[in-house]
Amino acid sequence: MAAQIHGPILLTRAGAVSALTLAALGGSLLVPGAASEAHAATAHANKALQVASSKKGAPYKYGASGPSRFDCSGLTRYSYKKAGKKLPRTAQQQFNKTRRVSASSRQRGDLVFFHSGNSVYHVGIYAGSGKIWHSPKTGSWVKLEKIWSKRVWYGRVR
Numbered sequence: 001m002a003a004q005i006h007g008p009i010l011l012t013r014a015g016a017v018s019a020l021t022l023a024a025l026g027g028s029l030l031v032p033g034a035a036s037e038a039h040a041a042t043a044h045a046n047k048a049l050q051v052a053s054s055k056k057g058a059p060y061k062y063g064a065s066g067p068s069r070f071d072c073s074g075l076t077r078y079s080y081k082k083a084g085k086k087l088p089r090t091a092q093q094q095f096n097k098t099r100r101v102s103a104s105s106r107q108r109g110d111l112v113f114f115h116s117g118n119s120v121y122h123v124g125i126y127a128g129s130g131k132i133w134h135s136p137k138t139g140s141w142v143k144l145e146k147i148w149s150k151r152v153w154y155g156r157v158r
Helices: 001-016 019-024 034-054 073-083 090-096
Strands: 099-101 111-116 117-130 131-134 145-146 151-156
Touching: 001 151, 034 073, 034 117, 034 131, 073 117, 073 131, 090 111, 090 117, 090 151
Parallel strands: none
Antiparallel strands: 099 151, 111 117, 111 151, 117 131, 131 145
């Protein structure tokens, strides 16, 4: 609400200031479809995060995509499928399909890709506060865990 009330005031005061500067100051921009697209992306991410957390304790199984056993990319694929988005099967393929976001721009529901060099070897769903939902390895299960490495990239499902 506040952005809607104050946006026009900022616009009036902004004069010739660019739209990007106005956006950085918290003003409102009228871009057809942008708000609904952003809302839809957030809704899908939140739903995927909810699905992943509901699988807490499900055992790891290499190559499994649910509904009761998962490997890492199987959990992310299953969670986003339930949220209405299609992801490819492997962590590397999922990385290739997502839009890169910086660590400072990451949001709940973004995918977190662990890598060695240029190769992605693990994926989880960002839960906020530096934690991910993931299915880590044989003998383990779906769990919420702190991100343990700085060698991660973030991707947003489109």
